[in-house]
Amino acid sequence: MVDLGLSEEQAAVRRLAREFVDREIAPHVIAWDRAEEVDRAIVKKLGEVGFLGLTIDEEYGGSGGDHLAYCLVTEELGRGDSSVRGIVSVSLGLVAKTLAAWGSEEQKRRWLPGLTSGEYLGCFGLTEPGTGSDAGNLATRAVRDGDDYVIDGTKMFITNGTWADVVLLFARSTDAPGHKGVSAFLVPTDTPGLTRRTLHGKLGLRGQATAELVLEGVRVPASAMVGEEGKGFSVAMSALAKGRMSVAAGCVGIAQAALDAAVRYAGEREQFGKPIAGHQLVQELISDIAVDVDAARLLTWRVADLIDRGLPFAVESSKAKLFASEAAVRAANNALQVFGGYGYIDEYPAGKLLRDARVMTLYEGTSQIQKLVIGRALTGVSAF
Numbered sequence: 001m002v003d004l005g006l007s008e009e010q011a012a013v014r015r016l017a018r019e020f021v022d023r024e025i026a027p028h029v030i031a032w033d034r035a036e037e038v039d040r041a042i043v044k045k046l047g048e049v050g051f052l053g054l055t056i057d058e059e060y061g062g063s064g065g066d067h068l069a070y071c072l073v074t075e076e077l078g079r080g081d082s083s084v085r086g087i088v089s090v091s092l093g094l095v096a097k098t099l100a101a102w103g104s105e106e107q108k109r110r111w112l113p114g115l116t117s118g119e120y121l122g123c124f125g126l127t128e129p130g131t132g133s134d135a136g137n138l139a140t141r142a143v144r145d146g147d148d149y150v151i152d153g154t155k156m157f158i159t160n161g162t163w164a165d166v167v168l169l170f171a172r173s174t175d176a177p178g179h180k181g182v183s184a185f186l187v188p189t190d191t192p193g194l195t196r197r198t199l200h201g202k203l204g205l206r207g208q209a210t211a212e213l214v215l216e217g218v219r220v221p222a223s224a225m226v227g228e229e230g231k232g233f234s235v236a237m238s239a240l241a242k243g244r245m246s247v248a249a250g251c252v253g254i255a256q257a258a259l260d261a262a263v264r265y266a267g268e269r270e271q272f273g274k275p276i277a278g279h280q281l282v283q284e285l286i287s288d289i290a291v292d293v294d295a296a297r298l299l300t301w302r303v304a305d306l307i308d309r310g311l312p313f314a315v316e317s318s319k320a321k322l323f324a325s326e327a328a329v330r331a332a333n334n335a336l337q338v339f340g341g342y343g344y345i346d347e348y349p350a351g352k353l354l355r356d357a358r359v360m361t362l363y364e365g366t367s368q369i370q371k372l373v374i375g376r377a378l379t380g381v382s383a384f
């Protein structure tokens with residue numbers, strides 16, 4: 001493990017996260033994956049231990065800490081179960097943190113204490129059936145009607161969607177000046193006209209409640225708008241810039257779990273009269289995983305450091321997310337190879353790690369989209 005001198009506080013929070021994962025998550029991982037649902041009680045437990053309030057001011061019920069501490073916890077959760085990691089990355093990373101940065105005082109007081117305690121769960125509604133990578137072209141509409149907005153549209157692939165109490169929703173608002181006319185709204189999920197459908201049969205992250213949200217005549221007060229009218233796309237992009245660091249940290253956790261499992265198994269399994277750890281080509285698989293773990297972790301920690309120092313970080317976040325997600329897929333696949341045929345059944349961890357890793361190259365911007373972000377920054381030319 002590369003350790004660039006964590007503070008005592010950061011080391012303590014990592015220890016806490018490791019203990020939490022070993023106690024509350026590890027014993028249930030296989031059962032939750034098979035049942036396609038993690039035990040919902042985990043949300044309250046995550047809140048109690050402070051993991052849903054990291055980086056949020058105590059004034060709003062948060063547990064404080066810096067972004068490196070947030071990455072350390074996210075990595076440990078990703079090592080344990082990416083489904084649980086994703087619940088936190090979305091409710092805290094995309095919703096609560098965005099609200100803390102862009103929300104009105106009234107919105108922060110209304111929602112943050114519940115989101116940070118685990119009483120409420122949040123989801124992030126950007127993607128639609130017709131717009132994924134091209135999110136700025138979204139079709140959901142919010143039409144002003146007196147003091148309200150009336151929203152119609154469909155959101156697709158929404159993590160936490162079926163469980164969430166509130167959705168940070170992006171819609172094209174009428175007569176909005178500014179960038180692409182998209183505005184952000186906080187919509188309680190029990191608002192009349194909002195219906196949800198869980199998407200089953202996912203390759204990975206099977207424990208998560210991923211949903212389609214349909215909005216038909218959903219009425220919210222104008223005070224539900226987050227940030228200025230027409231600035232919603234900036235709200236979404238700033239949320240995703242930090243979110244990509246969180247995805248990268250989760251990928252480091254997957255790769256670390258792959259490394260731990262591969263090393264352990266290689267020491268136990270014997271073929272040709274000796275542990276497979278003694279075969280050079282198995283050592284190659286293991287050393288490739290180890291290099292991916294370190295490189296992904298260093299790129300991810302750099303993003304946390306930039307954020308904590310108040311420096312620009314968005315392009316570095318794309319680099320970390322691109323590398324760490326591809327590295328997690330390679331690492332899990334290499335680990336599966338070390339396990340041989342046993343890697344192919346879910347009593348052993350490598351198969352689930354690979355299934356969970358695969359989506360990381362797809363969401364919060366596919367690998368191709370990250371390359372376009374990085375390429376635009378380097379050349380000054382947008383290839384979108």
Ligand code: FAD
Nearest residue numbers: 124125126127131132133157158159362363364365366368
């Ligand atoms: P498309 O955009 O249709 O892309 C298809 C292919 O075309 C990809 O390979 C892509 O890289 C490529 N492509 C597209 N445009 C370009 C281009 N300009 N240049 C080169 N290649 C290009 N969304 C949310 O809003 N909230 C969530 O909580 C959320 N959670 C998710 C959870 C899961 C499990 C999944 C699978 C998705 C989730 N998403 C969520 C949606 C996710 O962000 C999108 O799936 C993703 O942005 C890709 O969009 P798409 O699936 O429509 O693919």
